Amino acid sequence: MTETAPVGYPPRRSDPVATAGVLAEQLAPGAAATERDGVRRAVLDRFAAGGLHGLLGPAEAGGTGTPVSTYREVAELLAGADGNTWFVWFQHNPVVKLLAASANDALRDRWLRALCTGTTQTGVAYSHVRAPRTVVRADRIPGGWRLTGDVAWCTGWGLADLVLLGATADDGRVVLALVPMVAGPALVPSAPLALAAMGGTSTVGLRLDGLDVADDDVVSVTDGESWAAGDALANANVQPSTFGVARAALAGLRGHDGETAAVLAERLYDVRDRAYRLADERPPADDVEEKLATRAEALLLGVEITSAFLASVGGRGMDLAHPAQRWAREAQFHLIQAQTGAVRAATLARIRAGAA
Known part of the structure; x- marks a missing residue:
């Protein structure tokens, strides 16, 4: 695949299906190489240039506010053309939706527009919250939470700027926090995982060794039963x-x-x-x-x-x-x-x- 966009690219941001169609045609021939060599941020930035990172975001924050039927068609086109690139892009969308609905006004003001435009991109690491036992523990500390545990899956490491982490408090509440995707003593990624599919998605495991997260970075704190019920329905x-x-x-x-x-x-x-x-x-x-x-x-x-x-x-x-x-x-x-x-x-x- 080439990093050079064809003349006239990207299509109008108001036509995300056309944008996805162009991208699908470009990505499909190189999908095997992408799985082998890895997804590139430059390609994700082309998605952003076409408005595809803000499909689920409100127009007033730079999103497109498109109907869900449009999002579905975009996702189908991208997944069929290049599953690895689709999957890294896919991680970003629920974060936009969750942040848009967050009661944390300051966090929303800080990041939502950048997420909708794709100048800042995100991954997620909260599927472990679905487990019947606590995998990542959230302990209350002054002004925030301390996260401890092992995350089995985090896709897009090194490709995104932020990651939405999930953890469970002693009382069962689910804490979702948006933090920089940067390795450190308290946030330690594994080597990229060897996967039978989606092997080019830079998916790693994470060790959270007492990662302190300020309340200012918390997207939501939700009753555990309510969170599980909503997740199951979705x-x-x-x-x-x-x-x-x-x-x-x-x-x-x-x-x-x-x-x-x-x-x-x-x-x-x-x-x-x-x-x-x-x-x-x-x-x-x-x-x-x-x-x-x-x-x-x-x-x-x-x-x-x-x-x-x-x-x-x-x-x-x-x-x-x-x-x-x-x-x-x-x-x-x-x-x-x-x-x-x-x-x-x-x-x-x-x-x-x-x-x-």
């Missing part, structure tokens, strides 16, 4: 990236086996339509079991579609330069990405039902 819905990988593999399959592609396309667009209708038309707490079952259906269909493409290509599809094997691995990754206990149970239940 993650009951299908992630757009699941469909992005499946759509990309389906396009490849059409060139090898149109008959199989037609059958799978009908199933894919049916579940995609149902998934987005459930997310858009039903309140978050309604029909949760149906949402979970639909997510499980979409996840396993993604595995099926990418497997079909790999089978249609044959042995050459196992070359690391070929997208068939990469999409198959990424579909497997989506099985566990943002996975709650309820998502895991729904996925396994669908597998059991299919085997019966």
